[in-house]
Amino acid sequence: xxxxxxxxxxxxxxxxxxxxxxxxxxxxxxxxxxxxxxxxxxxxxxxxxxxxxxxxxxxxxxxxxxxxxxxxxxxxxxxxxxxxxxxxxxxxxxxxxxxxxxxxxxxxxxxxxxxxxxxxxxxxxxxxxxxxxxxxxxxxxxxxxxxxxxxxxxxxxxxxxxxxxxxxxxxxxxxxxxxxxxxxxxxxxxxxxxxxxxxxxxxxxxxxxxxxxxxxxxxxxxxxxxxxxxxxxxxxxxxxxxxxxxxxxxxxxxxxxxxxxxxxxxxxxxxxxxxxxxxxxxxxxxxxxxxxxxxxxxxxxxxxxxxxxxxxxxxxxxxxxxxxxxxxxxxxxxxxxxxxxxxxxxxxxxxxxxxxxxxxxxxxxxxxxxxxxxxxxxxxxxxxxxxxxxxxxxxxxxxxxxxxxx
Amino acid sequence: xxxxxxxxxxxxxxxxxxxxxxxxxxxxxxxxxxxxxxxxxxxxxxxxxxxxxxxxxxxxxxxxxxxxxxxxxxxxxxxxxxxxxxxxxxxxxxxxxxxxxxxxxxxxxxxxxxxxxxxxxxxxxxxxxxxxxxxxxxxxxxxxxxxxxxxxxxxxxxxx
Numbered sequence: 001x002x003x004x005x006x007x008x009x010x011x012x013x014x015x016x017x018x019x020x021x022x023x024x025x026x027x028x029x030x031x032x033x034x035x036x037x038x039x040x041x042x043x044x045x046x047x048x049x050x051x052x053x054x055x056x057x058x059x060x061x062x063x064x065x066x067x068x069x070x071x072x073x074x075x076x077x078x079x080x081x082x083x084x085x086x087x088x089x090x091x092x093x094x095x096x097x098x099x100x101x102x103x104x105x106x107x108x109x110x111x112x113x114x115x116x117x118x119x120x121x122x123x124x125x126x127x128x129x130x131x132x133x134x135x136x137x138x139x140x141x142x143x144x145x146x147x148x149x150x151x152x153x154x155x156x157x158x159x160x161x162x163x164x165x166x167x168x169x170x171x172x173x174x175x176x177x178x179x180x181x182x183x184x185x186x187x188x189x190x191x192x193x194x195x196x197x198x199x200x201x202x203x204x205x206x207x208x209x210x211x212x213x214x215x216x217x218x219x220x221x222x223x224x225x226x227x228x229x230x231x232x233x234x235x236x237x238x239x240x241x242x243x244x245x246x247x248x249x250x251x252x253x254x255x256x257x258x259x260x261x262x263x264x265x266x267x268x269x270x271x272x273x274x275x276x277x278x279x280x281x282x283x284x285x286x287x288x289x290x291x292x293x294x295x296x297x298x299x300x301x302x303x304x305x306x307x308x309x310x311x312x313x314x315x316x317x318x319x320x321x322x323x324x325x326x327x328x329x330x331x332x333x334x335x336x337x338x339x340x341x342x343x344x345x346x347x348x349x350x351x352x353x354x355x356x357x358x359x360x361x362x363x364x365x366x367x368x369x370x371x372x373x374x375x376x377x378x379x380x381x382x383x384x385x386x387x388x389x390x391x392x393x394x395x396x397x398x399x400x401x402x403x404x405x406x
Numbered sequence: 407x408x409x410x411x412x413x414x415x416x417x418x419x420x421x422x423x424x425x426x427x428x429x430x431x432x433x434x435x436x437x438x439x440x441x442x443x444x445x446x447x448x449x450x451x452x453x454x455x456x457x458x459x460x461x462x463x464x465x466x467x468x469x470x471x472x473x474x475x476x477x478x479x480x481x482x483x484x485x486x487x488x489x490x491x492x493x494x495x496x497x498x499x500x501x502x503x504x505x506x507x508x509x510x511x512x513x514x515x516x517x518x519x520x521x522x523x524x525x526x527x528x529x530x531x532x533x534x535x536x537x538x539x540x541x542x543x544x545x546x547x548x549x550x551x552x553x554x555x556x557x558x559x560x561x562x563x564x565x566x
């Protein structure tokens with residue numbers, strides 16, 4: 001199995017042929033096209049968007065707007081003004097919990113998340129509930145890491161104001177039944193918020209057809225630059241929602257005693273935007289659509305299925321979560337009594353980069369009954385040799401630890 | 407498959423850290439990891455200090471009983487990687503029964519060992535702890551090796 005996009009297109013990977021990068025769920029490597037787009041923006045069209053009456057600023061504004069249109073079309077959002085640029089998924093989710101949550105969640109209401117959420121889609125809702133006197137409820141996951149729709153349905157009531165869940169689990173790789181979960185939320189009049197940090201980079205997202213009210217994603221996990229992400233939401237929701245950050249660009253008129261707000265998307269983009277990041281993200285989207293998201297999904301599935309089989313065959317390896325068909329390109333596992341951090345150190349000396357720890361999902365770790373796992377995650381530049389290196393490294397770690405107590 | 411004939415990776419020694427890691431995960435450290443010494447709660451402890459590495463979740467709680475200026479008893483409770491747990495186990499072994507001033511000196515010596523001081527790495531008074539010298543070239547793992555010792559530092563400071 002060859003890579004989907006050759007590593008020669010990624011300067012860092014091209015310069016380090018020995019590197020086996022298996023931490024794309026944390027952040028992805030950058031293709032030359034993205035780095036070039038950011039540089040081109042700074043070298044040729046750089047000024048502050050929306051500010052100047054001069055031609056250079058107009059060019060910067062044009063590129064920033066074009067980037068928004070491009071990202072909106074990638075995410076299946078027809079109304080591009082409903083795509084708000086943020087720093088990333090974390091900021092997008094905090095925006096919704098902070099702005100919408102404070103205006104709409106009150107004492108006696110309920111806020112629902114699942115037991116498999118990343119801290120970014122857990123803590124903002126937990127804190128919102130504490131602040132508003134609402135009840136924070138956790139939909140427990142099944143033993144294979146999936147969300148059971150009947151269990152979720154039983155948890156929801158007219159008191160439920162929001163249901164927040166990950167499109168794809170960053171630990172288990174589980175792909176959520178997004179449409180069905182959104183429908184259950186809507187049936188009780190709740191908002192459906194989807195954390196797409198591990199979804200948008202790997203699966204075809206059609207926001208307008210998915211049924212969720214909010215979808216958040218990070219550029220850096222999908223070949224784009226760090227510090228740029230998106231919040232996609234329904235127009236009527238964004239229009240009713242108060243602003244999150246206040247400052248330049250997001251206002252219409254500022255009087256001495258009150259202010260009025262700019263139209264979408266500017267109402268939610270206070271201050272100078274990360275236009276270079278947006279331009280880079282648009283270039284990343286071009287790279288992904290160049291191969292097609294269905295091909296990205298198929299490639300990762302093939303890699304994760306192969307890794308699943310190879311690792312399962314190693315005595316002492318325990319893989320957390322569902323089978324390969326129900327997961328994205330993420331594999332969390334433990335190896336006997338070799339602690340994940342020790343495993344990561346040993347793999348690192350073989351140039352294999354994996355993540356070890358709680359993966360910003362301590363509530364899920366408690367539910368799995370482990371303090372840490374090792375996690376390998378795959379992307380477009382990975383190939384069969386990376387799976388070989390992972391399996392070989394695990395075997396070597398076992399040898400180093402001698403007889404592994406299972 | 408042994409590291410030396412693994413066809414997938416570069417040969418042994420291709421990365422100097424591989425030798426460090428092989429030296430680190432030696433029998434002595436794995437023995438302390440799998441059969442920790444002085445592990446469990448201490449009766450009549452004067453002080454209990456729990457340290458956690460929020461990045462990785464490793465936990466070491468140190469419990470100490472003093473007698474005058476001497477660390478009479480010390481035990482630990484913990485969970486985490488081989489380095490953090492073996493280091494804590496060795497700590498209890500080395501510090502038990504020592505005068506507070508000697509424990510402070512050991513803390514200082516071991517900290518220097520972790521940061522790559524060759525003289526400290528050869529200090530016989532550090533006993534089994536010398537086996538952890540390989541961690542010096544793995545800076546990401548320094549907090550693991552020092553986790554129990556940060557608890558000890560606080561406990562000793564409280565006696566000063």
